[in-house]
Amino acid sequence: MTAVMEAPVTVAAASTATRRQAMLALTRFEAVRMLRHPITVAAFLLYLGPWVWSLTGPGADRYPVLPSVVVSLQMGAMLLLGGATLVVVNLAVLRERRHRTDAVSDLLVLPPHWRTGAFLLAILAPAALTLLVVCAQVVILAVLPGRAGQVDVFDVAIPAAIVAVLGAAGALLGQLVRSPIVAPLTAVLFAAAGFVAIASVATGTTWGRLLPVLPDDLPIPLPSVLLDRPSGRHLVYLAGVAAVLVVLGLFRSGTRARVALPALAAALAVAVAGGAAQLVRDDAVLAARVTTNDNPAPVQTCEVRDGVTYCAFDDFTAWIPAWEGVLRDVVRLAPPGAAGSPPLAVRQWVWSDGFPVFGGTFGPEETAARAQAQRATDKAAGTPEAIPVGTMWGDDATAAAFASGVAFRLVMGRAVAGDTTLCGARGALLVWLAGQANSRTAAGLRQLDSQSSGSLALMDFTIDNGLYVDDRDAAVGLAMLDRPAAEIAPLVTAHWSELTSPQTSIEQVASLFGVPVGPAPDPAFVNVGCVR
Amino acid sequence: MTLTSATDVAVRADGVVLRYGHTTALDGVSLSLGAGVTGLLGPNGAGKTTLLRVIATAVRPDAGDVSAFGHDALRGPGRLEVRRRLGYLPQDPGFHRSFTAFEFVDYVAILKELTNRSARHAEVRRVLALVGLDAVRTKRIRALSGGMRQRVALAAALVGDPALLILDEPTVGLDPEQRMRFRELFADLAEDRAVLLSTHQTEDVMSLCRTVVVLDQGRVRFTGTPTDLAGLAAGRVWTSDSRVPGALASWRTGSGAYRHVGDPPPSAPLLDPTIEDGYLTLVDLRATEAQR
Numbered sequence: 163m164t165a166v167m168e169a170p171v172t173v174a175a176a177s178t179a180t181r182r183q184a185m186l187a188l189t190r191f192e193a194v195r196m197l198r199h200p201i202t203v204a205a206f207l208l209y210l211g212p213w214v215w216s217l218t219g220p221g222a223d224r225y226p227v228l229p230s231v232v233v234s235l236q237m238g239a240m241l242l243l244g245g246a247t248l249v250v251v252n253l254a255v256l257r258e259r260r261h262r263t264d265a266v267s268d269l270l271v272l273p274p275h276w277r278t279g280a281f282l283l284a285i286l287a288p289a290a291l292t293l294l295v296v297c298a299q300v301v302i303l304a305v306l307p308g309r310a311g312q313v314d315v316f317d318v319a320i321p322a323a324i325v326a327v328l329g330a331a332g333a334l335l336g337q338l339v340r341s342p343i344v345a346p347l348t349a350v351l352f353a354a355a356g357f358v359a360i361a362s363v364a365t366g367t368t369w370g371r372l373l374p375v376l377p378d379d380l381p382i383p384l385p386s387v388l389l390d391r392p393s394g395r396h397l398v399y400l401a402g403v404a405a406v407l408v409v410l411g412l413f414r415s416g417t418r419a420r421v422a423l424p425a426l427a428a429a430l431a432v433a434v435a436g437g438a439a440q441l442v443r444d445d446a447v448l449a450a451r452v453t454t455n456d457n458p459a460p461v462q463t464c465e466v467r468d469g470v471t472y473c474a475f476d477d478f479t480a481w482i483p484a485w486e487g488v489l490r491d492v493v494r495l496a497p498p499g500a501a502g503s504p505p506l507a508v509r510q511w512v513w514s515d516g517f518p519v520f521g522g523t524f525g526p527e528e529t530a531a532r533a534q535a536q537r538a539t540d541k542a543a544g545t546p547e548a549i550p551v552g553t554m555w556g557d558d559a560t561a562a563a564f565a566s567g568v569a570f571r572l573v574m575g576r577a578v579a580g581d582t583t584l585c586g587a588r589g590a591l592l593v594w595l596a597g598q599a600n601s602r603t604a605a606g607l608r609q610l611d612s613q614s615s616g617s618l619a620l621m622d623f624t625i626d627n628g629l630y631v632d633d634r635d636a637a638v639g640l641a642m643l644d645r646p647a648a649e650i651a652p653l654v655t656a657h658w659s660e661l662t663s664p665q666t667s668i669e670q671v672a673s674l675f676g677v678p679v680g681p682a683p684d685p686a687f688v689n690v691g692c693v694r
Numbered sequence: 695m696t697l698t699s700a701t702d703v704a705v706r707a708d709g710v711v712l713r714y715g716h717t718t719a720l721d722g723v724s725l726s727l728g729a730g731v732t733g734l735l736g737p738n739g740a741g742k743t744t745l746l747r748v749i750a751t752a753v754r755p756d757a758g759d760v761s762a763f764g765h766d767a768l769r770g771p772g773r774l775e776v777r778r779r780l781g782y783l784p785q786d787p788g789f790h791r792s793f794t795a796f797e798f799v800d801y802v803a804i805l806k807e808l809t810n811r812s813a814r815h816a817e818v819r820r821v822l823a824l825v826g827l828d829a830v831r832t833k834r835i836r837a838l839s840g841g842m843r844q845r846v847a848l849a850a851a852l853v854g855d856p857a858l859l860i861l862d863e864p865t866v867g868l869d870p871e872q873r874m875r876f877r878e879l880f881a882d883l884a885e886d887r888a889v890l891l892s893t894h895q896t897e898d899v900m901s902l903c904r905t906v907v908v909l910d911q912g913r914v915r916f917t918g919t920p921t922d923l924a925g926l927a928a929g930r931v932w933t934s935d936s937r938v939p940g941a942l943a944s945w946r947t948g949s950g951a952y953r954h955v956g957d958p959p960p961s962a963p964l965l966d967p968t969i970e971d972g973y974l975t976l977v978d979l980r981a982t983e984a985q986r
Contacts, residue, residue, distance in 0.1 A: 187809045272805045272806075
């Protein structure tokens with residue numbers, strides 16, 4: 163049967179707008195929704211909250227090493243901002259299916275691959291916001307008077323690239339799998355991979371660089387001249403990976419093969435080239451690390467302040483005033499002339515070669531050889547017996563470790579080098595001198611004491627020497643800290659010779675200062691490594 | 695959308711056949727639509743929604759042709775041209791519940807390639823006002839009642855001022871007042887565009903439609919005016935004081951008398967048939983034919 167009914171009808175002209183304009187309009191719409199999405203907002207708050215707290219809360223880090231901070235920002239960006247973008251983009255791509263609006267949306271004019279293009283372009287919004295936030299973070303850190311290190315502009319761009327990669331992954335997942343569960347699981351997978359990348363430093367390989375974050379190859383802050391961070395090549399790699407994901411997403415949603423395949427080949431070429439290039443180690447930097455590990459002087463700047471010479475890596479000189487403050491505080495209550503000769507000096511060291519990433523230890527011969535090399539370097543550089551300091555600063559424990567190094571110099575008349583254990587009166591005196599300097603060193607000593615077992619380890623693990631005080635002796639020094647400095651200091655001055663003598667026992671010290679001393683240890687467990 | 699040209703026939707379907715496996719959903723359907731509301735009636739499973747989806751370019755038939763505004767609606771760029779002129783309200787429209795009413799319609803407008811932001815927003819406000827949702831346009835859809843959501847879906851169908859409106863049971867779930875408003879709106883809209891309305895509401899068909907098509911088992915069983923459809927039951931509707939077992943349908947009215955549709959006994963007092971009576975008669979005739 164045929165039904166026929168005809169009457170005049172007015173026909174509207176087709177829209178003259180181009181698809182590109184429609185795609186851009188949709189991009190704007192989706193970008194706003196992505197930025198306003200509760201997951202995105204929560205991720206940015208979670209990302210920024212702890213960071214703001216670390217700047218403003220108690221124990222705020224005023225001495226950031228910028229390259230190290232950037233790595234942590236990259237990790238945070240991947241875990242929170244990238245993960246959120248992945249999920250939000252995936253939800254946007256799956257929106258029509260999840261809400262069963264496809265009956266209508268499938269009939270709307272803009273073709274699916276143009277819509278996918280809009281989703282992908284919209285990812286630029288969270289990526290741009292990430293870039294903005296990270297730039298702001300770096301600028302804020304860079305204007306801190308105590309900041310050290312230099313920031314590579316490519317490193318700053320990497321978090322945004324990570325967000326773009328994960329966003330593109332979210333879009334592709336939405337094309338491949340209709341379940342919204344897959345995206346959060348993938349975000350968790352990326353998070354786990356990030357930790358693997360960071361941990362890959364222990365393997366001594368560079369494979370971790372194939373993951374979105376660019377991990378450091380040593381777990382300690384390094385001067386810029388010793389950094390092997392191929393940030394630019396990593397950025398190219400991320401751009402290539404993002405492009406691959408973008409092209410696959412577009413292809414999956416209907417872009418023609420004759421357009422998609424050449425684009426895919428080009429994107430793959432960029433990803434492979436960037437990925438391979440970043441795996442190559444910088445031999446010049448590796449050689450510089452070996453040289454600097456034994457002799458940092460050529461890449462350092464020295465300043466003389468109040469008669470004390472401070473030598474720091476060129477991009478760490480901002481820490482000199484802080485070192486000076488601690489040194490002055492330690493010396494303040496020591497008897498005049500305790501420093502003796504040669505004049506006091508401080509030199510920054512970094513364990514840039516042979517750092518025990520596997521937790522290995524060195525034998526006594528190696529330790530002695532390193533101590534000898536340190537002394538030779540200091541002497542040759544005109545700062546004999548310089549107090550060593552590492553490439554970490556800002557927390558109580560590090561301040562305590564440095565103060566202990568200063569105290570060692572005062573007590574022993576030489577700089578700590580290699581592994582050194584101080585016993586008896588000298589151990590207690592060192593602990594008191596270091597702890598009385600200021601509240602931070604006192605707190606740092608107690609923190610280190612709570613973490614130590616057998617002997618108080620006054621270590622800065624960024625340099626390859628260690629200073630230890632037997633627990634029993636350290637306890638006397640800590641007990642002295644509980645007494646008013648005005649009572650202890652005159653006694654220290656008056657009995658300086660006895661207190662710095664290896665023959666003075668800890669019982670004598672306890673008696674002198676009226677503090678308790680622990681029971682004498684079993685002779686079998688007496689520390690035989692005490693320095694004489 | 696600017697009105698620029700006119701044509702006599704908005705949509706023409708010719709010999710449309712669509713099968714789902716062994717089931718023939720549409721069996722050689724042909725029809726033409728012009729301006730005004732065309733009602734599509736039929737029992738459940740008659741193929742109404744399938745026919746609407748074919749005309750709306752959502753489904754490609756196994757055989758036959760469909761054209762709209764001179765464009766091939768089944769393939770090639772013509773399909774896109776048809777979509778540019780189409781407003782489609784499905785039977786069970788989904789919603790992005792976290793969107794506001796404005797955002798939802800705006801989103802649809804973008805996908806309809808309305809790209810000028812200020813013009814598009816003006817258009818979105820226009821259609822929301824048209825369906826009476828201007829006051830709640832910033833409310834999230836999840837906070838709207840079922841009737842309001844239906845109006846949001848209608849606004850989305852209307853955005854861009856489409857020349858062809860396909861409405862699949864748009865008044866289901868609406869209260870009488872809302873249905874009246876929808877009728878008013880459809881009547882206004884149909885003045886210069888083709889509206890294809892699938893419904894089970896015979897009152898809607900009677901009050902709105904210029905033409906009615908009855909579809910059953912994938913075939914067009916009737917085409918004509920609502921009056922013509924009602925006329926099929928002329929002389930077959932009568933009243934009595936008691937139930938008549940042989941009648942097609944028989945029910946007691948509010949006045950206490952019984953109303954019957956079927957073959958009346960001699961000298962039974964006849965009543966004016968309604969479109970519903972005509973529809974029942976048509977379906978019965980088809981069943982009788984099938985038995986033969």
